[in-house]
Amino acid sequence: MSSIIFDFLISLIDLLKISLFFSVILFVPYLFSLKVRSFIQSKRKDLNWIKSTYLTSFVISFAVIFFIYVYFPLSAMLGESYEVPVAPLLLDVVLFIIFAFLRIIAKSIVLSLLLMPICFIGAFAHALLLKDRDEKEFSLLKKLLFRFIGLWFVLIVLTFSVLTFLSEAFVAIIYFIFFGLG
Numbered sequence: 001m002s003s004i005i006f007d008f009l010i011s012l013i014d015l016l017k018i019s020l021f022f023s024v025i026l027f028v029p030y031l032f033s034l035k036v037r038s039f040i041q042s043k044r045k046d047l048n049w050i051k052s053t054y055l056t057s058f059v060i061s062f063a064v065i066f067f068i069y070v071y072f073p074l075s076a077m078l079g080e081s082y083e084v085p086v087a088p089l090l091l092d093v094v095l096f097i098i099f100a101f102l103r104i105i106a107k108s109i110v111l112s113l114l115l116m117p118i119c120f121i122g123a124f125a126h127a128l129l130l131k132d133r134d135e136k137e138f139s140l141l142k143k144l145l146f147r148f149i150g151l152w153f154v155l156i157v158l159t160f161s162v163l164t165f166l167s168e169a170f171v172a173i174i175y176f177i178f179f180g181l182g
Contacts, residue, residue: 015163019155023148030151031144033060049123057115062108065177069104107177114173121157125150 037056041047047055129146162170 015156015159019152019159022155022159023152026155027148027151029060030147033057034147036060053119053123054112054116057119058108058112061111061115062104065104065107065111068177069100107180110176110180111173118154118158122150122154125153 033056036059037052040055040059041052044052126147129150
C-alpha cells in the first residue's frame with residue numbers, strides 16, 4: 001500500500017516538474033499572446049471574450065504553422081544544393097503558394113478550435129487568482145507572478161489530460177500540422 005502512495009507522489013512531483021518546465025519555456029509566448037489579444041480588443045471593441053480569444057489563438061497558431069511551413073523548406077534548400085531538372089512554370093509556383101496558404105489557414109482554424117478549451121482553463125485560472133482583487137493595485141512583478149502561476153495551472157491540467165486521457169492526441173496534432181489536408 002505504501003508503494004502505491006509513494007509511486008503516486010513521485011508521479012505527482014514529476015507532473016509538477018514537467019509542467020513547470022513547459023511554463024518557463026512558454027511564458028514569453030504567453031505574454032506575447034496577451035499583447036496580441038489586447039491589441040485585437042483595442043481595435044475591435046465589438047468582440048466579446050470568446051471571439052477575441054478565438055481570433056488570438058487563430059493568429060498565434062497561424063504564425064506558428066506558417067513558421068513551420070517556411071522555415072523547414074528554406075533551411076533544407078539553403079543547406080543542400082541540388083539541380084532542378086526543369087524550371088517550374090510561374091503558374092505552378094503561384095498555385096502552389098495559394099494552396100499552401102489556404103492549407104495553413106484551414107489548419108490554423110482547426111488548431112484554434114482545439115486550443116479553445118485550454119484558453120477557457122487559462123481564463124478560469126486567471127479569474128481564480130485575481131478574484132475580488134483590483135488589477136490596478138498590483139505591481140508589474142505581482143501581475144507577472146500571477147500570470148505565471150495561471151499558466152502553470154493550465155499546463156498542469158493540460159499535461160495531466162494529455163498523459164492520461166489524450167495520449168494519442170499530441171501525435172495526431174503533429175501529424176495533422178505536417179500531413180493533414182494534403
